Amino acid sequence: MKISYRRTGGFAGMLISHSFDTDTLPKTDAEELVKLVSAADFFALPSKITATGADQFQYTLTVETAEQQHTLEVGETSAPENLRPLLEKLRLLARGKPDL
Amino acid sequence: MSHQFYSIECIIPPHIQNNIAEKGTPEQRKKVMGSISQSAAIRAQRVLLTETKALVEPVTVGGKQRNIFNLNFGSNLPGILARSEGAPPTGDPAVDEAYEGAGATYDLYQQEYQRESIDGKGMRLDSTVHYMKGYDNAFWNGRQMVYGDGDEDLPEPQRIFNRFTIALDIIGHELTHGVTQFEAGLVYRDQSGALNESFSDVFGSLVKQRQRNQTAAEADWIIGEGLLSPNINGIGIRSMKAPGTAYNDPLLGKDPQPAHMSDYKTIDYDNGGVHINSGIPNHAFYATAMEMGGYAWQKAGQIWYVTLRDRLTSTSVFADAAQQTYLVAGNLFGGGSLEQQAVRAGWQAVGIQIDAGDSGGNGGGTGGDTGSGGGTTSPGCSTALVQLLDNVKALIENRSR
CATH class of the missing domain: 3.10.170.10 (Elastase; domain 1)
Structure with a gap:
């Protein structure tokens, strides 16, 4: 499974993007990501869920498996509750990897 | 004589109409700006919207x-x-x-x-x-x-x-997003979004300056001082004094903020760079406050606050903010006053020229009639005031039914 992650906005306005491949990630991270994508029912989510307010992170996620592919654009507080653990995991994995 | 009346009718100047014409050609903009009654209607609608928002709070x-x-x-x-x-x-x-x-x-x-x-x-x-x-x-x-x-x-x-x-200014910044939501309602994208961000930085910084009892010259004008760890080469997230210089680090890259319209960035992330192009209006405020001297929250802050509260609409752009702060400065301190000149110089420092034909003076000083004497006086101005009052009256009648 491949996941491309892009985070923009936020108080600091910094852009962070990173791509993950479960074939090359450490086993525990890879397994957790597969579980979180499934828990989020990611492929059933719409392509865009916007949030109101200001300084919120906006995430763009693309998840690709052998069978399907889906891209979602979502604002911090508009994320469905079962998607938040996946966003948090990716956010922490991508930390310190800004797109310069 | 008619000076005071003039200043009242120009509470709603043509420029406020730019919300309808943001993306139009100069000709289209001119056309829309000629129709003041539309502006009054929009404004009345916004009053209603603001009150509705307050009701759901x-x-x-x-x-x-x-x-x-x-x-x-x-x-x-x-x-x-x-x-x-x-x-x-x-x-x-x-x-x-x-x-x-x-x-x-x-x-x-x-x-x-x-x-x-x-x-x-x-x-x-x-x-x-x-x-x-x-x-x-x-x-x-x-x-x-x-x-x-x-x-x-x-x-x-x-x-x-x-x-x-x-950082105290981050707290003032976030809270000001709330104020903006209830007032101008600046859409969080492109120039209106960068203005939204800038007003948050301006009042965030003023909260800090006031708490430290610092004049404009004494203040550091840094946003987010102390937020970056000692591992990072940077003094904060943004600098209003020198946009683009807050940090430069192998991990974070370089502070991308421009300080001048000639460096305005068209970008496809961060809602069109709302945290990036805000450097331009941020620096205009800094330059204005420095020109005025003293405590920035007093005169410059007052002008920016009244502009945010009364003059801007959801799709206002930098040029609107420049023109309106200039007119508000004229209303508060007199047409042609040193304060008004400072506002003009502040925007000029970032490459935004203000049309000085209408200084918005209140007629109290010698320079107060520069507006009424200028070529921009619209014969429709008093008609617009009557229309505005009619709209407000209709609004009140509708709501009390």
Whole structure:
């Protein structure tokens, strides 16, 4: 499974993007990501869920498996509750990897 | 003679109409700007919208009322109440900084600009701290302030961000997003979004300057001072004095903010670069305040506040902010006053020229009639005032039915 992650906005306005491949990630991270994508029912989510307010992170996620592919654009507080653990995991994995 | 009447009818100047014509050609803009009755209608509608927004707000209490909630690294807002108004310090720095910072921000708006809280009606100030794990952000969700702890979960040598309550101006910044939501309602995208961001930086910085009792010349004009860990080469997130110089680090890259229209950036992320192009209006405010001298929250802050409250609309662009701050300065301090000239010089410093044909003076001083004597006097101006009053009257009648 491949996941491309892009985070923009936020108080600091910094852009962070990173791509993950479960074939090359450490086993525990890879397994957790597969579980979180499934828990989020990611492929059933719409392509865009916007949030109101200001300084919120906006995430763009693309998840690709052998069978399907889906891209979602979502604002911090508009994320469905079962998607938040996946966003948090990716956010922490991508930390310190800004797109310069 | 007619001076005072003129200044009243120009409370709604043609430029406020730019919201309809943001994306139009110069000809289209001119056409729309000629129709003042539309402006009045839009404005009346906005009054209604603002009041509707206020009605759905959950808690309006009056006076300074702060609640700080603790989420203990979870994400379901708001969390558990950790400190309410009048309660003693908790010893948790994030809770206490959020409390004190919201108080200092409330005080600036209340004591300097006679504004009662975020909505102008005493809305309770709710803040949540310890939002999620390793959360390097602070935001306004439309109802409350939210703060993360940065990289609290990492060993110190690996940290980039400290907790987001560490800088008073961040707290003032977030709270001001609330004020903007209830006033100009600047759309959070492109130039209107960059203005939204800039007003937050301006009043965030003014909260800090006022607490430190610093004049414009003494202030550092840094946004987010202390937020970056000692591992990072940077003094903060943005510099209003010198946009583009706040940080330069192998991990974070270089502060991307422009300080001049010639460096305006068209970008496809961050809602069209709202946190980036805000450097331009930020620097215009800095330049204005420096030109005026003294405490920036007094004259320059007053002008920017009145502009945000009364003059801008959801799709205003930089040129509107420039023109309106100029007109407000004329109203508050007199047409052709040193204050008004400082506003003009401030925008000029970032490459935005103000049409000085209408100085918006109140007729009180010798320069007060520059507006009425100028070529921009519209014969439709008094008609517009009558139409505005009609619209307001209709609005009141509709609402009381």
